[in-house]
Structure formats: C-alpha cells, structure tokens
Amino acid sequence: MKITFLGTGTSQGVPIIGCKCRVCDSLNPKDKRLRTSVMIELTATPSLKGEDKGRNSPLGVGGKRFVIDTGPDFRQQMLREKVDSIDAVLYTHDHRDHVAGLDDIRALNFIMKKSVNLYASEQTQQGIRSQFGYIWGNRDYPGLPEINFHTIENKRFSIEGVAFTPILVKHMHMDVFGFRIGNFTYITDANSIPEEEKKKIIGSEVLVLNALRKETHPSHFTLDEAIAQINELKPKKAYLIHMSHQIGLHEEVEENLPENIRLAYDGLHLHL
Numbered sequence: 140m141k142i143t144f145l146g147t148g149t150s151q152g153v154p155i156i157g158c159k160c161r162v163c164d165s166l167n168p169k170d171k172r173l174r175t176s177v178m179i180e181l182t183a184t185p186s187l188k189g190e191d192k193g194r195n196s197p198l199g200v201g202g203k204r205f206v207i208d209t210g211p212d213f214r215q216q217m218l219r220e221k222v223d224s225i226d227a228v229l230y231t232h233d234h235r236d237h238v239a240g241l242d243d244i245r246a247l248n249f250i251m252k253k254s255v256n257l258y259a260s261e262q263t264q265q266g267i268r269s270q271f272g273y274i275w276g277n278r279d280y281p282g283l284p285e286i287n288f289h290t291i292e293n294k295r296f297s298i299e300g301v302a303f304t305p306i307l308v309k310h311m312h313m314d315v316f317g318f319r320i321g322n323f324t325y326i327t328d329a330n331s332i333p334e335e336e337k338k339k340i341i342g343s344e345v346l347v348l349n350a351l352r353k354e355t356h357p358s359h360f361t362l363d364e365a366i367a368q369i370n371e372l373k374p375k376k377a378y379l380i381h382m383s384h385q386i387g388l389h390e391e392v393e394e395n396l397p398e399n400i401r402l403a404y405d406g407l408h409l410h411l
C-alpha cells in the first residue's frame with residue numbers, strides 16, 4: 140500500500156492569501172500546504188512475466204487507487220501526482236475545503252471513459268447535492284461530471300474487494316468519517332473521537348490525525364490534543380494533517396515532537 144499526502148493544509152491553505160507571517164513567507168516547500176486530501180494505492184502483485192497489458196498505469200493489473208476528499212486543490216494535486224485514473228473517491232464530510240474540487244472529476248471521466256464512484260454518508264451526499272445542484276439539475280448542461288454515489292454507514296464496507304472500516308468522529312456537532320484500510324487509519328477534521336470508535340483504531344501501524352494549531356479551536360484538535368490522542372491510541376507512527384499557518388514553521392514544530400509523531404507535508408509518500 141502506498142500513501143500519498145495530496146494536501147495537508149487547513150481550509151484556507153498555507154500560505155494564506157495576503158498573509159505576511161513567517162510561515163506564509165517561508166521558502167521551505169514543507170510550509171506550503173494545499174487543502175487536505177490523501178491518495179491510497181494498492182499495487183497488485185506483478186504478473187509472472189512482468190506483463191502489464193491490462194492497464195496503462197503503474198498500479199499493475201488489479202491495482203486500486205482511492206482518493207479521500209476532493210478539495211479546492213484537487214486538480215493541482217492530480218496533476219502533480221500524474222494521476223490518470225481513480226477507482227473511487229471517499230468523502231469524510233461536506234465542508235467546502237473537502238469537496239470543492241468535485242467538478243474536476245470530469246477530466247478522469249474523459250480519460251477513463253466511465254463515471255467515477257463516490258462513497259459518502261447520506262448527510263454528506265445531501266450537502267454535496269446542494270453545493271453542486273447543477274450536476275443533478277438540467278442534464279442538457281454540457282460537460283457535467285459523471286458520478287455515482289454509494290451510501291456508506293458506520294459499518295465495514297468494501298470497494299472492489301478492498302475493505303474499509305469507517306470511524307465516526309466528531310467535528311464539533313458534525314459527524315465526520317475517518318477510514319481504516321488495513322493498518323492505515325486516516326482521520327481529518329475531528330475534535331473528539333468517541334470511546335467505541337477508538338477501538339477500531341487500536342493496532343494501526345500508521346495513524347493520520349488532524350492538528351490545526353497550538354491554540355484551542357471549537358472543531359479541530361490542537362497540537363497537544365492530537366498528541367494526547369496518539370499517545371492513547373499508540374500507533375507505531377503518526378502523521379499530523381490539516382494544519383494552519385498558526386501552527387508555526389514545519390521544522391521548528393517537528394523539533395519539539397516525539398520521534399514517532401511527524402508533521403505530514405504535501406507530496407509525502409509512505410509505503411506500508
């Protein structure tokens with residue numbers, strides 16, 4: 140399994156338009172954060188003769204590629220990672236910074252010559268339908284994204300043979316889905332994890348968790364709160380995402396973190 144951090148920034152991204160703080164002015168590429176999203180690729184076992192005629196992609200025959208959320212930077216992220224196919228998109232919730240790039244699914248429709256499967260809760264689908272009303276409105280509108288929604292609930296489901304365990308976390312009053320795939324758990328936009336959901340995370344090799352900044356926030360974990368959750372859940376390694384410019388410079392923050400907790404950055408790849 141290969142994980143690619145497509146974006147690791149909070150809703151405004153980093154740098155923020157017009158901001159002249161030292162983080163937004165930093166020349167370190169790790170301080171440049173597109174809106175939060177991740178890509179999960181499962182490479183199939185290569186065929187015996189090394190032939191890969193079934194699919195013109197580095198995944199190999201039977202490989203799968205999933206993306207969690209399509210934020211406003213989705214197009215740029217797909218271009219940067221040279222993506223030409225996706226098996227499914229999974230949505231965590233319908234906040235704009237996680238869905239705004241949905242229209243750019245069209246490029247994948249054209250190249251794959253088929254619709255793209257989207258997996259989301261009923262509540263998230265309703266939010267997306269109201270934000271992107273034209274997709275379900277006049278079908279004469281040229282160039283609509285071709286998508287199929289699949290409803291997920293808080294129980295295990297599989298997509299093309301790959302098992303996903305949803306983890307229902309709280310984003311102030313809002314329900315947000317995290318996902319566990321094998322030993323990899325991904326949680327964004329949470330400020331609390333119910334006790335019964337924590338059981339699903341235990342045993343993860345890698346936990347990705349949101350940490351907005353050092354000061355308190357009504358709907359996101361702070362850096363200290365995220366560290367406390369990680370210490371309780373005890374993954375081998377944890378990566379923080381959805382960071383604001385207020386968190387500080389990447390290098391300075393990392394210096395003060397325990398060895399098993401790192402700040403994720405855009406373009407970081409993990410192999411599990």
Ligand SMILES: [Zn+2]
Pocket residue numbers: 149150175234236237328381
């Ligand atoms: Zn967000």
Ligand SMILES: [Zn+2]
Pocket residue numbers: 154155158159160161162163164384
């Ligand atoms: Zn700034």
Ligand SMILES: [Zn+2]
Pocket residue numbers: 232234310328
């Ligand atoms: Zn949110």
